[in-house]
Amino acid sequence: MSAFNTTHYQPPFFILMGIPGLEAAHIWISIPFCTLYVTAVIGNSIIIFIIKTDASLHRPMYFLLSMLSGTDIALPTCVIPKMLGAFWFDSREIYFDACLMQMYFAHSFVVVESGILISMAFDRYVAVCNPLRYTSILTNALLAKLAFLVIFRSMLYVLPFPFLTKRLPFCNSNVIAHTYCEHMSVARLACADITANAVYGMSIALCGVFLDLLFIALSYALILKAVVRLSSKEARAKAFSTCTAHVCVIAVFYTPFLFTVILQRVGHTLSPSVHIIVANLYFLLPPIVNPVVYGVNTKQIRDRILKIFHLGR
Template sequence: MFSNRRTLSLGKTELIPSFFVLKGIPGLEDVHIWISIPFSLMYVITVIANCLILFIIKTEARLHQPMYVLLSVLAGIDLALSTSSLPKAIGIFWFKLEEIRFDVCLLQMFLIQYLGSIESGILTLMALDRYIAVCNPLRYTAILTNTLLAKMVVIVLMRSAVLVSPVPILLKRLPFCNSNVIHHTYCEHMSVAKLACADITVNFVYGLSVSLFIGGIDVPLIALSYALILRSVMNLSSKDTRAKAFSTCTAHVCVIAVFYTPFLFSVFIQRFKNKVAPSVQITVANIYLLVPPMVNPIIYGVKTKQIQERILKMVCRGKVTSDQKN
């Protein structure tokens, strides 16, 4: 279990775990196999729905616009975010594959936080996109060029990397000389940190600060964008025009609500969880990784006319092909 050692400056040694043991959802071990059914179903839906969105945007020329480019980035992130955690959780539930190597655990932790941070940034860029589309429709393509869009996405990627990279580094410096059992379905930052036999105040403060910093920047920017959109739309004279302007933002507003609600619950429950049952904490943490990646492509598929039309065209084409074969 603790096969690796490192020597300290005072001549003492600390043990480093070669692996951790993920125990799934504590208190619900007897029903893990039943919990795995909705987990597996949601993961399959997530993969199919997001791959479909990516395929449609890539093959449909009229969807090669900033809004849909950002949507394709969001779909890619959702695929990566769910894949970084759910297959391991399903392996725990089905086959008792509970062991995860120390470095792989740190990598999983980094990816989950990194991708979640990127998704928050992309949602902010999508709010900016909607602001320009509604408030400056005639200058939309002139303002939001492909070059500017690429630069903004790179900034989001770099911001997330800079903020999240210290998390696994701070963990790796800690001595782990007690249990290596993590009562969770994936390597969540504080669940791992609490196994250390050392002061983890820095880890706690930094982890919470990153979450609050990202939320403290992105949420106000999204709120400001929609406040300006609302003001602009309410100044329109035609009721039909107002309804059309609002409809272009409906899908994005739904996605924002789906993402930030479990995200905020997960952040605060994990750090102030003395009064919350562990099974509830871990379930909420998994909802954050399960629900948004599955629901996002469905929302855009239902609310976006161009994507609806392409899906219907694919379905009708498949039906015609099937009828011809018969």
């Protein structure tokens, strides 16, 4: 017990509780989560395969879409396999450093996806507002720079999370009331002041993702202004149709994110199980919806999917 009384004690591992209050239903809960995860991985892998193998899709919009699909595979993979291992095999232990790594990558891929959505909004802005200069503006060099900035920004934003957590002494408990190493769920186990963790986490939510959403809204305000000026209904309809899929993806990504942030801050009267289920769905809903949206709304991808599964002529 003396180790627990030291000011810098860190447990060798944490124990993931899962969904508090619903322990008896973990097996049943795991079935839809596993189904959604496998579907998301297969769906996004198909999108990446189609873009990679079809030369006509080697364009800026589809390059960004392939980045989005890759992120949509990585995002739930950071969380869901470990959760399923805990539910199916009672493998609830996660080493301290592995917990910090899971925390880092889970939060990083959220920021990466948000950055990709900004880049896609910029792509749609150029396509609608400057169509004649589209290929000259969105060059391969610019796309490479955008990809680098998206990844670098994510690394920079989230890097303090594991360091802020690692400095804390954990002398009360090592049981995380969650299915994965979510930043604040781990920080709340510490027997020390976690104000820095809470403030930085909220600042990333506000200054990071919310600012991204503001820039996307600005892009679409400019797109709407340009579309309204078009002379024919056919041109306006075509311009709107090029943005439909992206708008749906934005809604699917940011709506549960905002809901999750609000629940964490003001939803204290709700059962913890609600918070945790919503947090896990946040890792699954965008990855499973995105390939469906682009598969339905993008003719080239839709035709290739039908051809792959021999559903077309």
